[in-house]
Amino acid sequence: MSEKKSGKRPDGRAYNDMRPVKMQVGVLKHANGSAYVEFGKTHVYASVHGPKKVHPRHMEDGEKAILRCRYNMIPFSVNDRKRPGYDRRSVEIAKVISEALQPMVFLEEFPKSAIDIDLEITQADAGTRVAALTAASLALADAGIPMRDLVAAVAAGRANGEILLDLTKEEEDAKDAVDMPVAMTHRDNKVMLLQMDGDMSREDLNQMLIVAKEGCAELAKMQKAALREKYKVE
């Protein structure tokens, strides 16, 4: 993949570079598990509560736990004040994230209970859903919830005819921009989430997948490092 096109991006990255990533586990004192993730100017807090009793009771499943997710951008996370509360977009993202994580969690170990994931976007600069998913996966592990594997997520896309990893808002606003969030498991690169909007060729899709796979691998290492950091002994 090294023989690729022109120069650098507006922020000086190569086409397959992530923005500076920061991860921290156990940042919230009152949650069972929590994580903070930064992809450049995108900042996300994730908290996990549970397994706990299900309220309202009619949502309860006698065979397994339910995994509920809430995605929220706080009003000052974007330039124009975001009107607080649920909207079409946040409901979609919450659904997509919980469905990406559900196959990873051993839900059947906790019948009749609920695991709640809360995702707060404190600052947004594209790629919030992937940053949130990365944080959610860490927070679940931190909460001591049994899982098959961790999940890392990153967006790949295309702007001005070039395939790029981890687009910023600036890049996403290009005329021909395509954005493709991808989530993969650490061990065997199983795709847990893949969304796409915009037109792209098969060739583009393959290129993006390759770039995204690299990005997920890099994130996977950072996720492990963040968990290790929490239990480091001086």
Add this chain to the structure above:
Amino acid sequence: MENEKTVKEQLEERDADTSTPSNDGTKIVFTGDEIASGMDILPGFGTYRNGEKIYSKYVGLIRTGDRVVSVIPLKGVYMPRVRDYIIAEITGVTFSNWTCNINSPYDAAMSPMDVREYIDRGEDISKYYTTGDLLLVKVTAVTKSKYINVGTKDPRCRKLVDGLVANIAPSKVPRLIGKAGSMINMIKDRTGCMISVGQNGLVWLRGEKETIAADCIKIVDEFAHTSGLTDRVSEYLDKKIGKVNPAAIQTESEETAGDGSNE
């Protein structure tokens, strides 16, 4: 087609450099880490098998037996098991039942039949135990759909009066008790407190130095994954109440709920 090949190659490369993720000096493993391989090894608690290999379900510590490998999680909720001794708080009384909070996603029910006292038919059961009471109880039944029954028909079970309740991750209770009760006995002896440890991670303390004992429990919770834990706690006690002092050893000796050999 050409690209599909590249994806596959990349996949193999990835596998190659993440296949040895754990064990860099510490015994901590992470969710999804491979911890053993081969059909002659059995997956124990906190692990699962996929093909030949065994993976961890938790962020936790590895325990290897002769043929079994398991992972002790560092966090998590209490899942009730029959014959556990746990600390329960009564949260509700009906004419025929008590409901208890047992620090778990599930509530427990206690029937007057399972209580040590003799209760006549039609008697008001809240005379015996009522909302807010703290009890050391034994888990008598757990069904598949997590209906939990507890009872006090056991010499260890009793009402816990006064004192305070501390919290610890349920998976760290064996660590708090220590080998043959070494850790918990040291805390009891040095602080002179009565201590009852429930498998559900609730610890009841009573005595003059109960806050010091509670701090010790906090230390165990925080540093359970490190070695030299007893020294760490003992050091803290030295600082707080001075070196071993015979006058302090007038413990009202108290049974603990677990035996430390708990898997």
